[in-house]
Amino acid sequence: MAVGRKELRALAVALIALAVVAAVLVPSAAFTAGYLALIAFFSTVRMTLAFLLSLVFAIAYGTAAATNKRAGEFLIPILDILQSVPILAFFPPALLFFVYSFNGNVIGVEFAVIFLIFTSMSWNMAFGVYEALTTLPADLREAATVFGVRDWLRFRRLFFPATIPKLVYNSMLSWTVGWFYLVASEAITTGAFTRERPGLGSFIYDAGQRGDLASIVVGIGVLAIVVLLLDTFLWRPLSVWSERFRMEQTAGGPVSRMPWGYERLRWLPRFPRIRRWIAARLAPLAHGWNRAATPLDRFYVSHPRVIRSVRWLDLSMFLVILASVVVTGVVGIAAIFLSPLPSLASEIPVAVLASLGRLVLAYLVALGWTVPVAAWVAHNERASRLITPVLEVVASIPATALFPLIIAFSVLAVGAFGLEAELAAFLVSLFAMQWYLLFNLIAGMRSLPGDMREAAKVFGLRGWTYWKRVLLPAMTPSLLTGSITAWGAGWNALIVAEYISYAGHVYQVGAGIGYLIAYATYTPGDHGRLLLLSVLALVLVVLAMNKLLWRPIIRRASDRFRIEIQ
Amino acid sequence: MTDGHPILEIDHVSRSYAENGKEFRVLEDISFQVHDRDFTCIVGPSGCGKSTLLREIVGLDRPTSGRILFDGEPVRAEDTRVSMVFQSFALFPWLTVTQNVQLGLEAHKVPEEERQSKAKKYIEAVGLAGFENAYPRELSGGMKQRVGIARALVMDPLLLCMDEPFSALDALTAQNLRDEILALWTNPDLPPSAVLMVTHSIDEAVYLADRVVALSARPGRIVKVEQIDLPRPRNRKEPEFYGWVDEIYSLIV
Ligand SMILES: Nc1ncnc2c1ncn2[C@@H]1O[C@H](COP(=O)(O)OP(=O)(O)OP(=O)(O)O)[C@@H](O)[C@H]1O
């Protein structure tokens, strides 16, 4: 994309002029545009606050789990479970804690929305911190010990910098997931009532309820613009910067892969001047942090008792939270089994199987098109330059925002057989899974060393032999990484895929665990126990799949291919 | 040259690991002394426990039995009188040369100005003037190890411990650094006073050391402690030199 600065400037001027003319001619459109910009701003602020919360949580949790062996033994399984809990399961506690305790006050609803976004962003970031610290080279740790670098200084000089590459990579992933669930988070619906806060998510939700296709398309467009702007001005510079904190590869080690988040940004124009301007504004902040850190260091030294008591407070707080979670869980499970089961509970086994089948199908279809496309893009510079930007833009639109299009297409295609809900559920799952596969595969195939490719050419490897001996082995690690992420996203997406409410009509599948969870959440009536049971079933299935399928495969693959799974 | 008093005493040290419920012996009954102003080398075949022994000496690990006393007391890892250079350099990739060198001073709350001037002095002493603000990834292997050496020397150690510091470098660079370490050690104005170095190269040990502690294959036992009294600078072509090399070689294998 060799767009010159001049052309860009001309384009910007033309767009602004057009906007001014349009605003003068059609004042109502100008009003709408202003409104859209405002709600886009609101949504971004909410995402940012949730992200900052996730950041603090992830660093504290991941560091504790990685540096304290005993703590890690139970912190990591807990994180495993939390990651597999679908976002809808957090609706009741969010309502309970924030909405009811604030008497339905706006502030309470805002807290609830931010909390829900937080639950979709934070777990993978905590895992990233944990992995970065557990793979920290032992000699760096020992050097820190030998030179007396401890506690606060060790965190500042060793642990925190070491987590930056994984933290940035996972932050990008978290933002993608956050946008995906924004629609669900900004319109908290349980049973008979809905609590909404103005934002892009609720805008799209409302438009969907009205069946207002034009507004939906506009909402999606604005969302795509926000995502692209953030990518260009925030995530792209950040991921370049984070490369500085990567451990050096020793010769003969495995080839380092660029995270796909970075790959996907490569084509964007660079805007060097704007970025320099931002950097100049941010520089004092960085200095400020250093200046602020020095008194913090001093405080640390002079007040060891305060620090120790803070740590005790931390520990006791965690224990209280843990205890309340355990008690709630035990009481809830006891309540489930002490009284007769809700009638729908008997459907859970069939529902799980149906959902599994749906995801397997979506996974196979995704695999079927992403593998050849990734190979083609990785082997063809021109194709890559043309196709990648298009794929980026399409992938940046969360599937949840595409509901209307998906529904319209499904009704048109198989509505005559009454299968529109099934097709829509399949499509949403496909959209939730496929991008992780595609971008991981492209990154994986790109990392294939050039001399290996040339060796294959010299020895005349072509066709199927080339695939079998070169491409498939080379892409196995990234295929695994992509598959695991895709399946995680797929399970979580079921709750929005199997139960779609659009234009006053509910499109629900015949059987599905996501449908049961969404049904228990959204329809009026007392479905608390059904919700708890089906969430439990989903969590168990996801955990079982991780333990019994992915872990053994990873272990096998890492023996053979010496790979690192993100 | 052994005229200094003993500063480090290794007293019947053994180390074993538990593996699958079985005891796995790495070091067995190691006793020797390191004297002040001595250059001591520990040599032995791969896997005989040299690194383990050195990590115990600097306090990164504890022996299963026996004692290690520095100046009559057990060593703690963060003790500044004993410092360490790592085989893999172990530089922090996100810190500049100066920041890496200052790391230990920062941890020991040395005031900013003193930190700066000391770091500058040792960066110059190892020949890295002009690279103060470079990041490790911008340096060659030899330069990285110079940073590692400056980082250890800036703590003013009495005893400098090095674990195969030159084995990750090419032959020419390694030889240059050997001579520079000798120069630093003989310079009375600069630390360290004594050097304890682990190596698997007998040639390197004979070139550098006053005393060579030879370990057997696993479990590591002391085969012999040799006093090498060749004058410096030593010449590898002299018959005395390879006489020593041959003798130690026959002891170990
Ligand atoms: N933490 C540990 N747990 C179990 N075994 C260990 C541990 N550390 C070292 N060992 C074992 O102790 C033995 C000696 O290791 P060490 O690294 O000290 O040998 P070395 O002489 O330095 O070898 P090299 O010349 O290859 O560096 C090895 O067999 C190693 O596997």
Ligand SMILES: [Mg+2]
């Ligand atoms: Mg070793």
